Amino acid sequence: MGLVVVTPGTATAQPSMDLGDAASFGVLASTAVNNTNQTAITGDLGVSPGSTVTGFPPGTVSGATHAGDATAAAAMSDATAAYDEADGAPTTASVAAQLGGTTRTPGVYQPSSGTSFLINGTLTLDAQYDPTSVFVFKTATLTTANVSNISLTHGAQADNVFFQLTDTATLGTFSTFQGNVLASNGVTVSTGAAVKGRVFSLTDAVVLQGTTSGPKTRVTVPDDPATTTTLSVSPNPSRAGQTVTLAATVSAVSGDIVPQGEVAFKDGTTLLGHDFVDENGDVSLGVSTLDGGEHQLTAVYMGGDTSDGEGIIHFAPSTSPGVVQVVYNTIWPSSATPAIQNASDTRSVVLGVKFTASTTGLVTGIRFYKGSQNTGTHVGSLWTSSGTQLASVTFSGETASGWQQANFSTPVSINANTTYIASYFTTSGRFSYDVNYFTSAQSSPPLTALANGAEGGNGVYAYSGTNTFPTSTFMAANYWVDPVFQPSDSVWDNSATPAVANAPDTRSVVLGVKFRTATDGVVRGIRFYKGSQNTGTHVGSLWTSGGTQLASLTFSGETASGWQEAYFSTPVSINANTTYIASYFTTSGRFSYTLLGFYRAQSNYPITALESDDADGNGVYVYSATNAFPTNTYQSANYWVDVLVDSD
Known part of the structure; x- marks a missing residue:
């Protein structure tokens, strides 16, 4: 995609490495499997296209032996496919050839110099608490020293460790090896070695050197109880x-x-x-x-x-x-308590708080602090700043005192940076309060109770025999009313940043992301990450996978850089498990990106930005002087476009 190639991003993806029909084989060779002395293979043994198998007995095979048959051919085909996948996987790190005495996390490794990996001592593979993590080591040859060891920790699995070798492998005497050898040429398993995994030679032979006493040389296909x-x-x-x-x-x-x-x-x-x-x-x-x-x-x-x-x-x-x-977010924690828990006033009254949210979302209910004398009926409400009631609920199952909460039958969508009023009506008076509380704003992101004077007074009240919109104020008093807020979901939070903030490309372009949600819901708006050089006009859009534009918006009030948000005038309904495209158009180019960002899916429930291989490419772009549907892809790049979703 234009000049984007000059500065590659950081890839954090991993290959899938599916062994297919080869998975049941402990030993698989192209020309021959030759054994001497006592060896135990737990799993299948195969040779294809050759058919030579020697040394069994004294060697033993717990599974089936397939010498030159169709089963071995299918296994060899899938083993070769896994080899090719590993060969094509982008390298994530170049490391010293000596792996012994080191700890490696999931990734694709190659030696920083030379064409060999060595293991003297212990190589520790740390899956970082993800048992699906894959480790791939790519080079020409592998040699493990006598009594060397591969240790798996924090969920690392032998099934997910691969040494892809363009030449040979030698596993040392009495070494412990956990993983899979995919060697183009010959593989030697030395006397007393213990392999939990598989040894495959794709164009040559596997040689097994058994023992004459003591523990047998072993190759064991992982078959751990479920x-x-x-x-x-x-x-x-x-x-x-x-x-x-x-x-x-x-x-x-x-x-x-x-x-x-x-x-x-x-x-x-x-x-x-x-x-x-x-x-x-x-x-x-x-x-x-x-x-x-x-x-x-x-x-x-x-x-x-x-x-x-x-x-x-x-x-x-x-x-x-x-x-x-x-x-849910609330302005005050449950540990917060008022200075005055029971006012002397016994008139029925509505009490409220003016608040804003820094992002879109749903107000699901109302909370208020109840003193022990605040008995009778309580009704919570949400209002626009002009007095339109958006929802109400009658409290039930209250405790004698403390924070009470009631939820609306249907959550109410609210807009970012817009003032609303949360209130409750009490028939008994005896409300809780603190005077001079709102002399400054009270913020608990993403919610803020406004400072007195920011938009008139705060908190608000109205004496009334029935529930009504509160507008009066007194000494910036806090009457301890609180909205219950669920912010809209997005794939990335504001701490996420691209590998490249400003591409050198200055052409106008539309950039997008293909996504799905696990639930029905509505898209409230579009987000994108802006580098400091990405100036000019920005237009966000939502599209069907077929290219129908469902909504668009123009960004305003942007910051110089970082995440930007804009909201559709009307939220757009979307269906679960259906692909949509969120995009933004920039007149200046200079977009942000991370190459290989969608080599694997990026998820934050209920939203998933799709894996490129599962979506016929992700992210997407199109060069255009005007807003258009983006369909092109380049190296699974993430252009840092996001959506704001409220689930049904």
Whole structure:
């Protein structure tokens, strides 16, 4: 795409590395598999297109032996496809050839010099609490020293470790190897080596050197017993800052042995915390850091070693079904209390607060602080600044005192940076208050209770025998009324930044993202990340996947750089699991981007920016002097366009 090629972004993607029909094979070779002495293969053995297999017995194969047959041919075809995928995967890091004594996180590695990887001592692979993480090491040859070791931690799985070699591999005497060797040429497994994984030679032979005494040389295809993980969350919904308890239980799919090991609790892909299960397979975590909005929470069991009384069983990882946690924002925490809890005034009255939100979203209900003498009927309402009632609700199930909350039957959409009034009506008076409270604004982002005088007085009240719009003020008093707000969801938060803030390309262009939502809802507006040189006019649009424009808007009041938001005059209804395109048009070019940003999907529940391979390309662009539907793609680039979504 134009000059964008000169400054590549940072790729964080990983190849899928599906072995297909080769997955059941511990040993697979093109010409021959030759064994001497005592060797145990747990899994299948195959040769294709050759058919030579020697040394069995004394070697043993727990599965089937396929010498030159159609099954071996299919396995070789899929092994070659996996080799090619690894070969084509973009390198994420160049590292020293000596891997022993190092810790590596998920990625695609090549040696920084030379054409070999070596393992002397222990190579630690840290999956960072994601059992699906893939490790690929690409070079010509691999040599592991005698008694060397690969250690897997924090959920790393042997199934997801690959050494893609254009030449040969030699696994040293009594070494411990966890992973898959995909070698173009020969592979040698030395005496006493223990392989948990697979050894494949795609154009040559595999040589297995067995033992004459003691433990056999072993190649074991991972076949860990399956587990299930369940998750419950309480309370749900919750308020921002409130402690939420996530409780997980890990169980074996069959048998009565309780899996042991570590469980990670996640908000989407963000790690919230981790701990080890107890003897019953239970573990819990309390978190108070969830922001307002919807969160897809999961518990992920990392897999782990468990004693069965006679030996060690390594259980497979599992992930719980997601739990959608709804987190509301309020202006005041539940710990906040008024100076005066029971006014002496016993007249029926409506009391309220003027507030704004810095983003679009839904007001789902009203809170107020109740003193012990504030009895009788209470009715909560939401109003426009001009007095139009948007919703009301009668409180029920109240406690004797403290914060009370009632939710509207239908949440109310509100616009960003627009003043609304949240109020409650009480028949008994005896309201709670603090005078001179709103001499300054009270902010709890994204909500702000306005300072007295910003738009007239705050807080507001009206004496009335029935619920009515409050307009009077007295000494900037706070009457402790609070909106319950759920901000619109977006893929990225404001802390996310592109690899390249300002492209050198100065042509006018439309840039976009293909996305889907897990629920029905409405799109409230468009966001995009703006570099300091991306000046001029910006127009946001929402499109169907077929190119029909559903809505458009022009950005105004932009900051010099960073995330910009603009809102449609009328929210646009969208359907779950349906592809849409959000875009923005810039007259100046100089857009922000990250190459390979959609090599994998980017998700923040309920929105997913699609993986490029699953969407016939993502992100999208078109060079045009006017706003147009973007259809071109380049290297799965993320152009940092986003949507604001309210779920139904």
